[in-house]
Amino acid sequence: MSTISSYDPPGNLTDLDDTGRKAWNDFVTSNIDQAVKGPDASQTLHDSPRSQYYDLTTTDTAADSTVATVSWTAFPRRIKVTSTGDSQRWQRADASRDVQDEYCEWSVARDPASGKITQVMFTCEGPEYWGLLARSSPDTVLQLYRTLISPNVQQSDLFGPDGSYRPRNRWNDSTAHGAMHLIQAANTLSAEIELAAAATIVRVVNGVELTTEQELIQCSKYGEPERNSDPHIGAAVNALARQKADIALANPVGLYFDDLATDGWAAPDGSDPKSYWTYQRGDATHPVRALYQVPANKGFTVGDITINGTPIRFGAQIADFITIKLSAVACRFGQSTTQPQTACVEFPLAPAGPTLTASARSEPGHRSPLSVPGAPATRRR
DSSP: OOOOSSOOOGGGOOOOOHHHHHHHHHHHHHHHHHHHHOSOTTTOBSOOOOTTBOOTTTSOOOTTOEEEEEEEESSOHHHHTTOSSHHHHHHHHHHOGGGOOSSOEEEEEEOTTTOOEEEEEEEOOOHHHHHHHHHHOHHHHHHHHHHHTOTTOOHHHHBOTTSOBOSSOTTSSSSSSOOOSOOSTTOOHHHHHHHHHHTTOOBEETTEEOOSHHHHHHHHOOSOTTSSHHHHHHHHHHHHHTTTOEEEEOSSOSOEEEEEOOTTEEOTTSOOGGGGEEEEEEETTEEEEEEEEOOGGGSOOGGGOEETTEEOOSHHHHHTTEEEEEEEEEESTTOOOOOOBSSOOBOTTSOOOOOEEGGGSSSTTOOOSOEETTOOSSOOO
16 A cells, blocks of 8 residues: 555545644644654653654554544543542532643533533544644634534634634633633644554563553553543553554554443433534544534424433533544555563653652552652653
């Protein structure tokens, strides 16, 4: 199989002109190139080479290629494991976009009289695309906000006096006034590209090959161990790497909605609750924006729908049933000659700290072969 000519925009969106599409391809390829090289060895040890990671525009994808899709739950796990019950975790997750760290963020609209939810906007679009679109076509950005968020959006709401786009603007900085694209600090495409590259490094520490989600992320430092997404993505990519395959993120590179499961949901009129879930941006297999809303003529609203007998009072209740996905391409199985790393990532310039043992967070009963001295728990993004 041949290389691709360029990377397409996330979701195969058509907002960009030819110049914008070229700029997007440059953004993706430059991030992949940097991820393949890995960090400077003077600052980070045991984190390269990443020669099993490749760029679809410069390296052929072999005939034995397969596409691996990885999915995870959109509700933020870090909120779930630190909450005392469902009501508390739903309320906490709905309170701020800064805690919605599973590459899915949302905003809730309510009826001012009853307080019932009328719609919930969900997005998994990376901020980098919107920054590029704003430079390429600010008028398009304004029109999209007016169409998808509110007809009241003004250009001055989105752009500063110098014309620069503000990702955190009044229509995209809370859980109450709209959600156009991701703003949580870790929810970036750059982070996705880097994480996938770092996860291609096979590690054999003290003679034992690392395979579990927690020991891999603790050793390789490619994300946040307490998220649903990062450990799961890393382990799935590493499983392909251990088969001596070459790995790339599938085109178009992005995070996408996988599904909404509505088992146990019920609408007042007996209609299918999933019918009120619609995708607004992206193509059929790469949706990047979703809306949960009941049409006005139905006579009821989102807040009247129940999940396992409980009325929907928070957008987070819906997030419990949403899965997000990414896809990777793997090929040349059994052919890689890249040798495993025999130590965990170290940051020589970081202040010394207490020993962190990966087995402390690994699966119950699992005895980990590795210990990570003096390193922070997450990769520096």
